[in-house]
Amino acid sequence: MFDKVLIVNRGEIAVRIIRACRELGIRTAAVYSEADRDALHVRLADEAFCIGPAAARDSYLNIPNIMATAELLGADAIHPGYGFLAENPHFAEICQDCKITFIGPPPEAIYKMGDKAAARQLMRKSGIPVVPGSLGPIRDEAAAIAAGKNTGYPLVIKAAAGGGGRGMRVVQSANDLRHAFVAASREAAAAFGSGDVYIEKYLEEPRHVEVQILADGRGTVVALGERDCSIQRRHQKLLEESPAVGLSPRLRRALLRAAVRAAEVVGYTNAGTVEFLVEGTNHLYFIEMNTRIQVEHPVTEMVTGIDLIKEQIKIAAGERISLPRDIEYRGHAIECRVNAEDPSRDFLPSPGQITAFVLPGGPGIRVDTHAFAGYTIPAHYDSLLAKVVAWGRDRDEAIMRMQRALREFEIGGVQTTIPLHLQILDNAFFHRGEVYVNFVRRRVDFGRLREV
Amino acid sequence: MTQNQRFDLDELRALIRLAAEADIEELEVEGAHVKVRIKKARAVASAVLATGASPAGHAPADTAHGPAASEQRYTPIIAPMVGTFYRASKPDAQPFVQEGDAVEEGQTVCILEAMKLFNEIPSEVAGRIVSIVAENGAAVEYGQPLFLVDPSPAV
Numbered sequence: 040m041f042d043k044v045l046i047v048n049r050g051e052i053a054v055r056i057i058r059a060c061r062e063l064g065i066r067t068a069a070v071y072s073e074a075d076r077d078a079l080h081v082r083l084a085d086e087a088f089c090i091g092p093a094a095a096r097d098s099y100l101n102i103p104n105i106m107a108t109a110e111l112l113g114a115d116a117i118h119p120g121y122g123f124l125a126e127n128p129h130f131a132e133i134c135q136d137c138k139i140t141f142i143g144p145p146p147e148a149i150y151k152m153g154d155k156a157a158a159r160q161l162m163r164k165s166g167i168p169v170v171p172g173s174l175g176p177i178r179d180e181a182a183a184i185a186a187g188k189n190t191g192y193p194l195v196i197k198a199a200a201g202g203g204g205r206g207m208r209v210v211q212s213a214n215d216l217r218h219a220f221v222a223a224s225r226e227a228a229a230a231f232g233s234g235d236v237y238i239e240k241y242l243e244e245p246r247h248v249e250v251q252i253l254a255d256g257r258g259t260v261v262a263l264g265e266r267d268c269s270i271q272r273r274h275q276k277l278l279e280e281s282p283a284v285g286l287s288p289r290l291r292r293a294l295l296r297a298a299v300r301a302a303e304v305v306g307y308t309n310a311g312t313v314e315f316l317v318e319g320t321n322h323l324y325f326i327e328m329n330t331r332i333q334v335e336h337p338v339t340e341m342v343t344g345i346d347l348i349k350e351q352i353k354i355a356a357g358e359r360i361s362l363p364r365d366i367e368y369r370g371h372a373i374e375c376r377v378n379a380e381d382p383s384r385d386f387l388p389s390p391g392q393i394t395a396f397v398l399p400g401g402p403g404i405r406v407d408t409h410a411f412a413g414y415t416i417p418a419h420y421d422s423l424l425a426k427v428v429a430w431g432r433d434r435d436e437a438i439m440r441m442q443r444a445l446r447e448f449e450i451g452g453v454q455t456t457i458p459l460h461l462q463i464l465d466n467a468f469f470h471r472g473e474v475y476v477n478f479v480r481r482r483v484d485f486g487r488l489r490e491v
Numbered sequence: 492m493t494q495n496q497r498f499d500l501d502e503l504r505a506l507i508r509l510a511a512e513a514d515i516e517e518l519e520v521e522g523a524h525v526k527v528r529i530k531k532a533r534a535v536a537s538a539v540l541a542t543g544a545s546p547a548g549h550a551p552a553d554t555a556h557g558p559a560a561s562e563q564r565y566t567p568i569i570a571p572m573v574g575t576f577y578r579a580s581k582p583d584a585q586p587f588v589q590e591g592d593a594v595e596e597g598q599t600v601c602i603l604e605a606m607k608l609f610n611e612i613p614s615e616v617a618g619r620i621v622s623i624v625a626e627n628g629a630a631v632e633y634g635q636p637l638f639l640v641d642p643s644p645a646v
Contacts, residue, residue, distance in 0.1 A: 073633075088573065088630075088632045089634050089635070090632070090633050092633075092634075103572070103573075103605065103606065104572055104573040104605075104633060106606055107572070107605035107606055108632075111573065111574070111575065111605075137606075
C-alpha cells in the first residue's frame with residue numbers, strides 16, 4: 040500500500056479523497072492555489088503545498104509544479120480526482136515516467152476513450168451499439184441521401200470537426216435533407232474550416248444512463264449498477280439516482296454487459312463510467328466513457344456499500360478486486376448537486392462569502408462538501424458547493440428524505456440550486472419516473488423560481 | 492502540514508504587534524517545529540521565520556503579506572515555482588548573494604531545483620539584500636518569500 044498520496048485537486052473531491060486515505064492509513068499531501076489558501080482540503084491534509092496563482096492553468100494544471108511537489112514531499116501516488124488533469128493521458132504518462140503511481144487507468148486507455156469519434160468506431164467494431172448513423176464523413180448530397188435512408192428520420196447532421204451546435208441540423212423528413220445538408224455543410228466549413236458532416240439518428244427523448252465499473256487489470260472487471268443522470272441542463276448533470284427507475288431487468292443486464300465489454304476493449308483498469316443513451320424500453324447506445332471517478336459516485340456507494348475511492352486506491356496499489364461476483368444492491372439513492380448559482384437567472388454563478396452554513400442530517404442523509412460558514416467561494420473554479428445524497432429503502436422514501444434535507448440545508452450569502460431541486464423533486468413526471476434529458480427544459484417553471 | 496505543525500497565524504501576528512510596540516530590538520520564540528525571530532528594522536518590525544525539518548508551509552508566505560511586512564519598505568523575492576532552494580550553484584561554491592549585498596534586477600540570487608532541473612532565479616528588484624528568509628536546501632512552495640530586499644538606492 041502507498042505511504043503518501045498527493046491529491047491533485049480541490050473542493051469537495053479533494054476532501055473526499057483525503058477521507059478515503061485516512062481510513063486506509065495513508066498520509067495525505069494536498070496542493071492548492073493562492074485562491075484556496077483557506078480551503079478545507081488544505082486544512083484536512085497532513086501537508087499542503089502552494090503550487091501557483093488562482094488561474095487553474097497556473098496551479099491545478101501546472102504539471103511541473105505538481106510533479107516537483109510530489110517529489111519534494113515524497114508522495115508515491117497521485118490521485119487526480121475529476122476535472123483538471125484527471126483525463127489527461129500526457130499527465131498519466133509523466134507520472135509513470137517519474138515512478139509515481141497515477142491512481143487511474145493507463146494512459147493508453149485514457150487516450151483511446153478521449154478521442155470520442157475514434158471511441159465510437161472502436162465500440163461499434165466491438166459489438167457495442169452506438170447511436171445509429173453514417174460511418175465516415177459525408178461530402179456530397181448523394182452520400183447524405185444514402186445515409187439518410189439507412190439511418191431513418193428524424194436525424195441530425197453534425198459537423199465532423201465541430202461542436203457547440205454549429206453545423207448542426209435536425210432533419211424531420213427526406214424532403215428536407217438536401218437543403219439541410221447544404222446549409223449544415225456550409226456552416227461547418229465557415230466555422231471549422233471543413234465542410235465534412237456525419238449523420239446520426241435523432242433521439243427525441245433519450246435518458247442518460249451510465250454504468251459504474253471497476254477493473255483491477257488482472258482480468259476482473261465488475262459493473263456496480265447504473266445511475267440515471269437525465270436531469271441536466273446544457274449537458275451538466277444536476278440530479279442523479281440509482282437504480283434507474285423503470286428499467287427492465289433485461290435492458291439493465293444488457294447495459295452492464297456492454298459497459299464491462301467497453302472497459303475490456305480498451306484494457307481499462309481502475310474506476311470508470313460508461314455512458315449510454317437509453318431510448319424507449321429496448322434501446323441502448325454507447326456515447327462515451329469517462330476514465331475517472333465521477334462527481335455522482337456517492338449514489339453508487341450508497342446502494343452498494345462500496346467505497347469507490349478506497350477501491351481506486353487499492354487497485355492502483357496492485358490489489359485484486361475482492362468484491363462478490365453478484366453485487367448486492369440495497370434501496371435507492373438520489374444525489375442533488377448544490378451549486379453556487381442562481382437558477383432563476385440562467386444559472387448565473389454566485390460566488391462570494393457564505394455567511395451561514397447549516398448542514399442537513401438525520402437518517403439516510405450524506406453531504407459531501409468543502410464549504411463552511413465564513414468560506415469565500417472563489418470565482419476561479421466550478422460552482423459545486425455540496426452534494427446532498429439521500430438514501431431510502433425505496434425511491435419514494437429517498438425523495439421524501441431529499442426534500443426534507445434540502446429544506447433543512449441553510450446556506451446564507453450566496454444563491455444556490457436548492458429551489459430548482461425542490462421543484463424537480465415535487466414534479467409529478469419526476470415522481471412517475473418520466474425523466475429524459477430534456478426534463479429541465481420541458482418541466483421546470485423558471486418563472487416560479489423567480490417568484491420565490 | 493499537520494495541525495500540530497502549523498504555526499498559528501494569529502499568534503504570529505500578535506507576536507509581531509508585541510515586538511513592534513515593545514522597546515526591544517529582537518524577539519525570539521521557539522516551538523516544537525517552528526522557530527520565529529522577529530527583528531525590528533528601524534521603526535518597523537519584519538518577521539523572519541525559519542521552518543524546521545517539515546516542508547515549508549504557508550506560514551512564511553503569509554508572514555510576508557502580514558501586517559508587519561506590508562507596512563515596511565522591503566520587497567520580498569518570492570519563489571516563482573515549487574522546488575528546492577539552493578543559495579549556491581554547487582555545494583562548495585560561494586552563495587550567489589549574502590546579506591548586505593547589492594543586487595541588480597535580473598541578477599541570479601538562487602537556484603530552485605525541481606525534477607533534477609536547476610532553475611536560476613533572478614531578482615525582480617534592484618536594491619540590497621536585507622535578509623535571506625529561506626533555508627538552504629529547504630523545499631519551497633509557490634509564492635514563498637526567499638529574500639527580503641531593500642529597494643531604496645544605496646546611500
